[in-house]
Amino acid sequence: xxxxxxxxxxxxxxxxxxxxxxxxxxxxxxxxxxxxxxxxxxxxxxxxxxxxxxxxxxxxxxxxxxxxxxxxxxxxxxxxxxxxxxxxxxxxxxxxxxxxxxxxxxxxxxxxxxxxxxxxxxxxxxxxxxxxxxxxxxxxxxxxxxxxxxxxxxxxxxxxxxxxxxxxxxxxxxxxxxxxxxxxxxxxxxxxxxxxxxxxxxxxxxxxxxxxxxxxxxxxxxxxxxxxxxxxxxxxxxxxxxxxxxxxxxxxxxxxxxxxxxxxxxxxxxxxxxxxxxxxxxxxxxxxxxxxxxxxxxxxxxxxxxxxxxxxxxxxxxxxxxxxxxxxxxxxxxxxxxxxxxxxxxxxxxxxxxxxxxxxxxxxxxxxxxxxxxxxxxxxxxxxxxxxxxxxxxxxxxxxxxxxxxxxxxxxxxxxxxxxxxxxxxxxxxxxxxxxxxxxxxxxxxxxxxxxxxxxxxxxx
RNA sequence: UCCCCAGUAGCUCAGUAGGCAGAGCAGAUGGCUGUUAACCAUCGGGUCCGCGGUUCAAGUCCGUGCUGGGGAGCCA
Numbered sequence: 001x002x003x004x005x006x007x008x009x010x011x012x013x014x015x016x017x018x019x020x021x022x023x024x025x026x027x028x029x030x031x032x033x034x035x036x037x038x039x040x041x042x043x044x045x046x047x048x049x050x051x052x053x054x055x056x057x058x059x060x061x062x063x064x065x066x067x068x069x070x071x072x073x074x075x076x077x078x079x080x081x082x083x084x085x086x087x088x089x090x091x092x093x094x095x096x097x098x099x100x101x102x103x104x105x106x107x108x109x110x111x112x113x114x115x116x117x118x119x120x121x122x123x124x125x126x127x128x129x130x131x132x133x134x135x136x137x138x139x140x141x142x143x144x145x146x147x148x149x150x151x152x153x154x155x156x157x158x159x160x161x162x163x164x165x166x167x168x169x170x171x172x173x174x175x176x177x178x179x180x181x182x183x184x185x186x187x188x189x190x191x192x193x194x195x196x197x198x199x200x201x202x203x204x205x206x207x208x209x210x211x212x213x214x215x216x217x218x219x220x221x222x223x224x225x226x227x228x229x230x231x232x233x234x235x236x237x238x239x240x241x242x243x244x245x246x247x248x249x250x251x252x253x254x255x256x257x258x259x260x261x262x263x264x265x266x267x268x269x270x271x272x273x274x275x276x277x278x279x280x281x282x283x284x285x286x287x288x289x290x291x292x293x294x295x296x297x298x299x300x301x302x303x304x305x306x307x308x309x310x311x312x313x314x315x316x317x318x319x320x321x322x323x324x325x326x327x328x329x330x331x332x333x334x335x336x337x338x339x340x341x342x343x344x345x346x347x348x349x350x351x352x353x354x355x356x357x358x359x360x361x362x363x364x365x366x367x368x369x370x371x372x373x374x375x376x377x378x379x380x381x382x383x384x385x386x387x388x389x390x391x392x393x394x395x396x397x398x399x400x401x402x403x404x405x406x407x408x409x410x411x412x413x414x415x416x417x418x419x420x421x422x423x424x425x426x427x428x429x430x431x432x433x434x435x436x437x438x439x440x441x442x443x444x445x446x447x448x449x450x451x452x453x454x455x456x457x458x459x460x461x
Numbered sequence: 462u463c464c465c466c467a468g469u470a471g472c473u474c475a476g477u478a479g480g481c482a483g484a485g486c487a488g489a490u491g492g493c494u495g496u497u498a499a500c501c502a503u504c505g506g507g508u509c510c511g512c513g514g515u516u517c518a519a520g521u522c523c524g525u526g527c528u529g530g531g532g533a534g535c536c537a
Contacts, residue, residue, distance in 0.1 A: 030496050037496050050497080068487090085497045103488050108472055109498050110486055115529060116472070171535090206537090231535055232462060244537060323533085334533075387537060432537030445530090457528095 002075075008045035010078055011088055017078040020090065022049055023098070025126060026070045028109050036063055038095075040072060043125075046132055046278050050081065050089040057092065068109060069101030069126070114448050121452050121461045129286070132279035133449055136272060137437055143271040144224055144245050144433075147264060153220040153247060158207030160226065163199055171230035172202035173240075203228035206430060207246050209362075209415055212391060215248035215426050216418055222247040224433075232456050236445040237382060237435065241454040248428035254364070254373035254390040257427035258350050261377050261386050262303045264431065265348070265439075270299045272440045280441070288442025294380065295440065297347060304349035306340070308332075308371065311351050314344060331358045332376075334383060341378040348379045350386075361401045364390035364425075375429070382438050388429020395419040 004021045024042030031037075034055045039048040051074050053063045066072060076092040083089070106120050107127060117124040124130040145155065161175055177196035178184065184194040192200045207223035214221045223246045230240065247260060272280060273295055284291040306314075308328075315326040315336050320343075324333045332340075332351065341349055352375035356365060363372035373390030392398040398419055402409060409416060437449035447453040452461040 028498070030499055032494065032496070083495050083497070104471070106471075108487050110472070112472065227537075229536075233535060236531080238536070242537065384537065430537055435537060
């Protein structure tokens with residue numbers, strides 16, 4: 001018996017083949033008097049393979065019972081199709097049902113809402129749209145590694161479990177091996193010295209601080225892994241578990257940081273356009289009619305670079321009213337970011353040099369003393385897709401900032417030591433991988449670009 | 462967490478003025494055709510999200526809870 005061949009290979013065949021074997025899931029069956037058409041999909045591509053099953057087949061009775069959703073194995077000849085819709089089809093000489101699907105199979109041969117498909121997240125990758133989403137996700141994931149590999153970056157596996165609530169930003173998921181029914185206590189409080197690590201532990205919110213240590217050793221590094229936020233965020237762009245790409249570069253300032261951010265996004269979008277054309281076509285057709293214009297615009301045009309001070313004055317001069325007032329020292333609200341990227345410039349932009357007062361301790365203080373080398377990349381439809389900064393490499397300035405913000409030095413002793421022993425300017429950023437997926441596919445809910453999304457009150461599957 | 466909207470057949474939805482619960486698709490059965498989300502006919506299919514209230518009468522009005530969605534905040 002020959003080996004199974006993926007449908008995408010067969011659909012791109014140059015010539016007929018006498019004997020091929022395919023395996024996949026039935027999308028639809030159309031019966032004639034003397035034969036049946038069965039369309040099967042094996043996930044290798046968006047398109048299905050049409051199987052022609054003639055009534056003369058030994059098990060033709062069985063063929064009539066093959067239902068939508070069943071897993072089947074088909075062997076036969078790859079021949080040019082007599083019908084109009086496809087170039088190739090398989091003239092079956094043997095069809096075996098590997099796994100049946102009763103009529104309660106929830107996926108029908110019709111359009112389903114995204115909300116309904118979320119309730120059957122275990123089956124939704126069998127639909128055209130979600131199959132395409134996750135093929136693109138896989139391709140983009142690979143493209144991230146390719147991008148950094150070609151630039152000489154090293155991939156670092158930073159820890160998922162962390163011992164301190166670094167950055168103090170966002171609520172953390174506590175990790176414990178203690179008996180929650182009866183935890184050990186000391187002076188009325190839970191005694192974490194009895195816990196697995198002998199101290200409090202959490203899931204990481206970012207690999208940045210670890211990555212910095214490796215940038216100051218291996219030069220240019222990146223991490224690509226999950227991050228966890230226990231924020232009670234109920235929006236279409238937040239998940240409790242998401243993936244971040246976090247490059248960190250030694251001897252690099254905020255401008256080099258922005259250069260890399262822009263190059264990364266444009267390169268990844270270009271990669272998707274080249275390598276996922278067929279799947280992207282589905283999104284351009286059914287999800288976002290302007291998708292191709294948006295994506296090609298990103299690849300072809302440079303991003304706007306806009307200092308925060310200039311962003312403020314543009315917003316102050318804007319003809320439309322804002323709910324939140326804008327002045328130096330306030331953070332840009334969603335409405336402001338959307339105005340800048342969707343109305344004023346109508347393309348991606350990077351805002352940089354934010355006020356010190358609204359940014360974390362590790363961002364490098366600029367010479368003006370009021371701003372830090374922070375940057376946010378904003379794209380139409382999604383908002384912030386990248387947040388990054390130059391890191392404060394001067395130990396005295398860093399300590400001063402920690403004091404201002406009330407962060408205990410002892411918790412960051414190793415971070416501070418990196419500034420004492422051979423400190424060097426360095427910069428990095430975090431790219432929200434799901435937000436990139438939303439940008440590339442036009443899908444407007446983060447829950448629909450994650451295989452099994454985790455959001456407040458939702459961890460089924 | 463706050464504001465707004467929704468919840469009716471397996472799925473997508475309609476349900477008028479408070480008066481017997483509907484369609485398309487899916488499923489079953491039969492027919493027809495190199496078909497393309499095939500087509501035609503027949504049939505089966507309901508805790509109208511839960512609880513409480515108003516009313517002779519509630520899918521419909523009121524209160525409340527749950528679930529889902531959109532927006533805001535937090536951020537990637």
